[in-house]
Amino acid sequence: xSDDFDFEPIPGLPAVPPQGERLLWQGRPDWRALAVRAFHxxxxxxxxxxxxxWRGLTAHADGLAIAAASRQMLWIALLGAACMAAxxxxxxxxxxxxxxxxxxxxxxxRSGVALPLTINIPFAQIESAAVKLRADGSGDIxxxxxxxxxxxxxxxxxxxRPWHFTRPEPMLRCIExxxxxxxxxAGALTGAPVQPQTQTPQMAPQSDGSALPTPAxx
Numbered sequence: 001x002s003d004d005f006d007f008e009p010i011p012g013l014p015a016v017p018p019q020g021e022r023l024l025w026q027g028r029p030d031w032r033a034l035a036v037r038a039f040h041x042x043x044x045x046x047x048x049x050x051x052x053x054w055r056g057l058t059a060h061a062d063g064l065a066i067a068a069a070s071r072q073m074l075w076i077a078l079l080g081a082a083c084m085a086a087x088x089x090x091x092x093x094x095x096x097x098x099x100x101x102x103x104x105x106x107x108x109x110r111s112g113v114a115l116p117l118t119i120n121i122p123f124a125q126i127e128s129a130a131v132k133l134r135a136d137g138s139g140d141i142x143x144x145x146x147x148x149x150x151x152x153x154x155x156x157x158x159x160x161r162p163w164h165f166t167r168p169e170p171m172l173r174c175i176e177x178x179x180x181x182x183x184x185x186a187g188a189l190t191g192a193p194v195q196p197q198t199q200t201p202q203m204a205p206q207s208d209g210s211a212l213p214t215p216a217x218x
Contacts, residue, residue, distance in 0.1 A: 012099030012110045014118050022104040025184055029159075031095035033138055033174035038094075038158040039087040048080025094158060100172045102185055107143065109159050109170060117155055121170055123189055125149040131182035139178030141185065142171040
């Protein structure tokens with residue numbers, strides 16, 4: 001079986017990095033977390049559960065037989081299961097097609113199922129960055145772009161910070177060991193020496209939404 005991204009010299013990068021640029025870290029979103037936080041599969045499950053319960057109550061009020069009411073409730077439950085399965089498959093497909101890359105000079109986001117897009121974010125264009133950690137150590141790392149370097153939210157989705165429409169913020173979403181990746185990114189942004197990581201080490205949790213150091217300017 002051929003790889004959909006055989007054209008990439010390095011997975012996640014459209015070209016070999018220029019001389020002097022080092023690859024520091026690469027990762028993907030966790031598809032289970034993406035299904036919950038980006039595709040809201042739990043909310044969909046709750047919605048259909050309410051529909052099933054409501055249909056059962058209204059059927060009882062209308063005096064329908066138990067068999068007839070059960071059939072109607074079953075169809076709603078099956079529709080809900082189909083929607084949840086579709087969202088789960090989408091989350092898995094997006095996670096599989098997405099690669100986050102941090103180099104010594106930029107962040108690169110490659111994402112997209114039908115039409116993969118690669119977005120380069122040089123450190124010089126980053127105004128600030130933050131990290132939001134979950135209880136399991138996973139989390140999100142959004143970056144705020146300096147004015148004049150706008151990126152379309154549609155091109156970023158689902159790798160963008162929710163509810164930021166006027167100034168969309170690219171985000172490394174649902175990544176494992178987000179605290180360690182945030183520490184690595186902080187060092188790279190400030191120009192501190194950073195060792196490349198092929199596997200992110202465990203680190204102590206940080207507080208949710210904590211800001212990372214402002215990028216160093218040349």
